[in-house]
Amino acid sequence: MNNQKDTYTIVCKNYVFLVALLAFISGQSQNSDSNFNQSITKTIEDIEEIYNITVKDEKSLLNEKYLDYADWRINQYNLEASLNAILSPFDLMFWKESDSVYSIREFDYPRNTPDIGKRRLEYLNNLYTNKSEWEERKASLKACIIEALKINDAPVLEKPQVVITKKRKYKGYSVENIGLEVLPGVYATGSIYRPLKTKNKSAxxxxxxxxxxxxxxxxxxxIRCANLAKMGAIVVSYDLFGWGESTLQFASEYHKTSIAQTIQVLNGIKLLNYLLKLAEADANRVAITGGSGGGSHSLFLTAIDDRIKVSVPVVMVSSYFSGGCPCESGQPIHLCGNGTNNAEISAMAAPRPQLIVSDGQDWTKHVPEIEYPFIKKVYSFYNAEGKLENQHFADEGHNYKESKRKAMYPFMAKYLDLDLSKIVKNGEILENISLETENEMKVFGDNGEQLPKNAMHDINQLYALFGLTYEK
Structure with a gap:
C-alpha cells in the first residue's frame, strides 16, 4: 500500500515539474533573445512613437499575439510597410483614418485604403500610354473577366422558358413581370417597363x-424605371440572386456565395438577349444603370458586352473597394491582369458614353480627384473625353435617390435619343409615377404558386452546372 502511495506521490511531483517546465519554456519562447519574440502590441507602440501616430485597436485584435523578430520588421522610413510587416502574418490590416490616426481591422480582401488605390492607379497609368497599349490591356482583361466569371461554362438553353404576366398600363408607360430561364431550371425574375406610345424603335x-x-x-x-420608360425606353429591372423572387429557388443565405456574381452577370446578358429580339427594340441604343451592387454589375456588363453603348454606374466606381459582397467580388475578376480594380474596369467602357455618379460619404468620395482623372486619360486615347462625365454629390451618401436620378435622365436622353420633355414641366424634372405593391410586381404569384415545375432549388446542382463544387 505504501509503495502505491509513494509511486502516486512521485508521479504527481513529476507532473507538477513538467507543467512548470513547459510554462517556463513557453515564457522563454516569448522573451527569448534567439528569435526576439515580442507582443505585437508592444511593437505597434514602438511604431506609434517612431512615426508620431495613433493606432486604434477597438476590437482588441492585437491581444495575445506574438511575433518572432517583431521589432526587426519595422521600417523606420516607411510607416505602411512597417504596419503591413507586423499585421500580415495574422491576417490583419490597417485603415488610414487620417494622417495621424490608423485603425486595425481583420483582413478584408475587397476593401483597401484610398492611398493604396491611388498608388495602384499610378502604377496602372504607366502600363499603357497610348490607345494601342490600352487596347491590348483591355482585351486581356475582358478575356480574363469572362473566364473568371465562368460565363462560357454555362449550359446553353435552346428554348428557355419565359413567363410574362399581364400588362398593367399607367400614364405614359406600362409594366409587366418576367421570369426568364437563364440556366436549366434557373430563372431571372424582374419587371419590364415600356413606353405606351412610340413611332420608332425603343432604346x-x-x-x-x-x-x-x-x-x-x-x-x-x-421611379427610375418608369420615368425612363416614359422617355421612350424599354427598361428591365431584375432581382439580385437570392433576393426578391429569386429566394423562391435559392435562400437568401446563398446570395453571399461566389456563384451569385456569375448568375447576376448571366441574368443581365440573358435578359438583354431576350429584349433585343423584340421587334420594337433598337439594338444600337442599349444602356445600363444601377447603384451599389447594381453599380458593380453595370461596370462588369459594360466591360464584357459591347452591345451596351451607354453606362451610368452609381456609387460604385472606386480604386480601393471592389464590393463588400461575394456577388460583386466572389469570383477572382479583380485579380485579372495581375490586379485590376473597379476604376480600370470602368475605363473599359471607353470610348462609349459613361456617367459616373459618386458621393462624399462612401468609397466613391475621392472619384473627382483620383478615379475620374485616371479614367479620363483612357478616354483621351480615343479623343472621347467629352463622352465621360462625373456627377459628384459631396454632401450625400450611398444611394440612388432623386438628385442622382435627375443627373442620370438627361445623360440617357442625350446619348440614347430619348425624349426628356416627357418628364419635364416648367423646366423641372418630375417623377410622378404609379407605385406598385410587391405582389403586383411578382411574376410567379403572391406566394410563388406559379413557379415553373422544373425550377431548381439545390445550390449544389447549381454549382455543378458550371463543373464546380459548393463549399460552405
Missing amino acids: VILSPNGHFGDGRYRESEQ
Whole structure:
C-alpha cells in the first residue's frame, strides 16, 4: 500500500515539474533573445512613437499575439510597410483614418485604403500610354473577366422558358413581370417597363438591382424605371440572386456565395438577349444603370458586352473597394491582369458614353480627384473625353435617390435619343409615377404558386452546372 502511495506521490511531483517546465519554456519562447519574440502590441507602440501616430485597436485584435523578430520588421522610413510587416502574418490590416490616426481591422480582401488605390492607379497609368497599349490591356482583361466569371461554362438553353404576366398600363408607360430561364431550371425574375406610345424603335436599358432595402420593389427603383420608360425606353429591372423572387429557388443565405456574381452577370446578358429580339427594340441604343451592387454589375456588363453603348454606374466606381459582397467580388475578376480594380474596369467602357455618379460619404468620395482623372486619360486615347462625365454629390451618401436620378435622365436622353420633355414641366424634372405593391410586381404569384415545375432549388446542382463544387 505504501509503495502505491509513494509511486502516486512521485508521479504527481513529476507532473507538477513538467507543467512548470513547459510554462517556463513557453515564457522563454516569448522573451527569448534567439528569435526576439515580442507582443505585437508592444511593437505597434514602438511604431506609434517612431512615426508620431495613433493606432486604434477597438476590437482588441492585437491581444495575445506574438511575433518572432517583431521589432526587426519595422521600417523606420516607411510607416505602411512597417504596419503591413507586423499585421500580415495574422491576417490583419490597417485603415488610414487620417494622417495621424490608423485603425486595425481583420483582413478584408475587397476593401483597401484610398492611398493604396491611388498608388495602384499610378502604377496602372504607366502600363499603357497610348490607345494601342490600352487596347491590348483591355482585351486581356475582358478575356480574363469572362473566364473568371465562368460565363462560357454555362449550359446553353435552346428554348428557355419565359413567363410574362399581364400588362398593367399607367400614364405614359406600362409594366409587366418576367421570369426568364437563364440556366436549366434557373430563372431571372424582374419587371419590364415600356413606353405606351412610340413611332420608332425603343432604346433598351438594363437596371440591375443593388443592395438596397426592398430590392426592385422599392420606390426609388420603380421611379427610375418608369420615368425612363416614359422617355421612350424599354427598361428591365431584375432581382439580385437570392433576393426578391429569386429566394423562391435559392435562400437568401446563398446570395453571399461566389456563384451569385456569375448568375447576376448571366441574368443581365440573358435578359438583354431576350429584349433585343423584340421587334420594337433598337439594338444600337442599349444602356445600363444601377447603384451599389447594381453599380458593380453595370461596370462588369459594360466591360464584357459591347452591345451596351451607354453606362451610368452609381456609387460604385472606386480604386480601393471592389464590393463588400461575394456577388460583386466572389469570383477572382479583380485579380485579372495581375490586379485590376473597379476604376480600370470602368475605363473599359471607353470610348462609349459613361456617367459616373459618386458621393462624399462612401468609397466613391475621392472619384473627382483620383478615379475620374485616371479614367479620363483612357478616354483621351480615343479623343472621347467629352463622352465621360462625373456627377459628384459631396454632401450625400450611398444611394440612388432623386438628385442622382435627375443627373442620370438627361445623360440617357442625350446619348440614347430619348425624349426628356416627357418628364419635364416648367423646366423641372418630375417623377410622378404609379407605385406598385410587391405582389403586383411578382411574376410567379403572391406566394410563388406559379413557379415553373422544373425550377431548381439545390445550390449544389447549381454549382455543378458550371463543373464546380459548393463549399460552405
